[in-house]
Amino acid sequence: MTNNWRHPRPGRLVAVLGFALLAGGCYVLPAAGPNGAYVKSEAVGDQSGLPYDLIELNAHVAAVLSTRGSGTFAGTFKDRRPPSEIPIGIGDVVSVTIFEAQQGGLFIPAEASVRPGNFVTIPDQVVDRSGFISVPYAGRIPAANRGPAEVQGIIEARLRDRAIDPQVVVAVTNQRSSQVSVLGEVNSPIKYPLTSAGDRILDALARAGGPKGQDYDTWITLQRGGREASVGYGTLIKEPSNNIYIQPEDTLIVSRQAPAFMAFGASGANGQFKFDKEQMNLAEGMAMAGGLLDDRAEPSYVFLYRLESREVAERIGADLTKWQTNQVPVIYSLNLRNPGGFFLARKVPLRDKDIIYVANAEGVEWAKFLQFVRLHITTVLEADAIKTVGQ
Numbered sequence: 377m378t379n380n381w382r383h384p385r386p387g388r389l390v391a392v393l394g395f396a397l398l399a400g401g402c403y404v405l406p407a408a409g410p411n412g413a414y415v416k417s418e419a420v421g422d423q424s425g426l427p428y429d430l431i432e433l434n435a436h437v438a439a440v441l442s443t444r445g446s447g448t449f450a451g452t453f454k455d456r457r458p459p460s461e462i463p464i465g466i467g468d469v470v471s472v473t474i475f476e477a478q479q480g481g482l483f484i485p486a487e488a489s490v491r492p493g494n495f496v497t498i499p500d501q502v503v504d505r506s507g508f509i510s511v512p513y514a515g516r517i518p519a520a521n522r523g524p525a526e527v528q529g530i531i532e533a534r535l536r537d538r539a540i541d542p543q544v545v546v547a548v549t550n551q552r553s554s555q556v557s558v559l560g561e562v563n564s565p566i567k568y569p570l571t572s573a574g575d576r577i578l579d580a581l582a583r584a585g586g587p588k589g590q591d592y593d594t595w596i597t598l599q600r601g602g603r604e605a606s607v608g609y610g611t612l613i614k615e616p617s618n619n620i621y622i623q624p625e626d627t628l629i630v631s632r633q634a635p636a637f638m639a640f641g642a643s644g645a646n647g648q649f650k651f652d653k654e655q656m657n658l659a660e661g662m663a664m665a666g667g668l669l670d671d672r673a674e675p676s677y678v679f680l681y682r683l684e685s686r687e688v689a690e691r692i693g694a695d696l697t698k699w700q701t702n703q704v705p706v707i708y709s710l711n712l713r714n715p716g717g718f719f720l721a722r723k724v725p726l727r728d729k730d731i732i733y734v735a736n737a738e739g740v741e742w743a744k745f746l747q748f749v750r751l752h753i754t755t756v757l758e759a760d761a762i763k764t765v766g767q
Contacts (some may be wrong), residue, residue, distance in 0.1 A: 458574030559610025
């Protein structure tokens with residue numbers, strides 16, 4: 377029997393190896409995400425993606441991140457004093473009472489009964505859109521954004537030359553401005569007028585019957601003057617500094633949604649994971665995602681993707697010249713080959729919408745490359761074998 381087997385031509389093997397090397401350099405090999413070294417290079421010159429700042433997680437950065445403040449009520453709203461006086465606002469219903477010292481004056485006729493403190497009450501009126509009310513013989517009186525005492529003084533000054541020693545009392549009988557709204561997942565949503573006595577956030581929630589949900593999945597959002605901050609209900613109770621005073625026109629929104637983070641790459645499980653308690657740290661998040669895969673993960677290439685506030689980004693040393701926005705994209709790099717890395721991971725709190733990415737080890741990439749080469753060489757050998765048999 378004649379043996380027709382021939383060794384494949386060296387040129388074809390060289391071509392296969394060249395193609396494999398080219399393929400490896402062009403990132404056509406399958407991967408769950410970017411190479412760790414590529415992330416650390418900050419993709420210099422690559423304009424295809426969004427820029428980011430790479431920050432090494434060290435003791436200083438972990439201490440900054442573990443300090444609660446920028447996202448809390450106490451940190452976002454610096455003025456924590458109670459409202460000194462609730463001003464009259466547009467839409468409020470105001471009552472004006474005018475006293476004269478004796479009869480025969482502008483408002484008290486001479487034939488009226490004589491008694492100290494004769495008075496007349498003007499019918500209640502609504503502060504118009506221009507912020508004025510009307511008082512007979514005094515004209516249009518500016519009332520909006522002024523306290524009752526200030527409005528009283530304006531009316532008395534205008535009547536001084538016409539009435540007998542006029543004294544004025546101004547009272548808000550129906551406060552329709554300077555109200556507070558408590559909405560969302562509460563037992564009794566409410567909008568109520570704020571008083572000068574001062575309500576704190578927990579007082580407002582109590583007026584609305586309290587939250588429906590549990591502490592760990594209930595979040596309170598405070599909207600004030602175009603700004604807002606959110607705090608977990610449990611944090612609000614445990615940290616009294618966040619129980620700040622309510623201001624006029626504040627809105628409290630109570631929601632029930634457990635924050636979540638995502639995990640990708642060489643972790644035990646990929647996907648989205650909901651917090652199982654109000655506050656979690658990076659170490660707990662990695663554990664929830666199944667830890668690092670022993671046969672794939674590179675422990676020195678653990679990354680935390682986050683949109684960070686400018687205030688925090690500045691404190692951790694990020695380069696803010698690239699961004700004019702209030703949020704800065706930051707990738708934190710954690711080296712778990714350093715035994716102290718696990719202590720750092722325990723100090724870094726996870727936040728809603730964080731992304732944990734664990735890159736593959738270089739050995740895994742080489743193994744995939746060699747498997748890729750082996751597959752193509754085997755294909756060439758089989759093709760030559762078939763061709764030889766056919767001849």
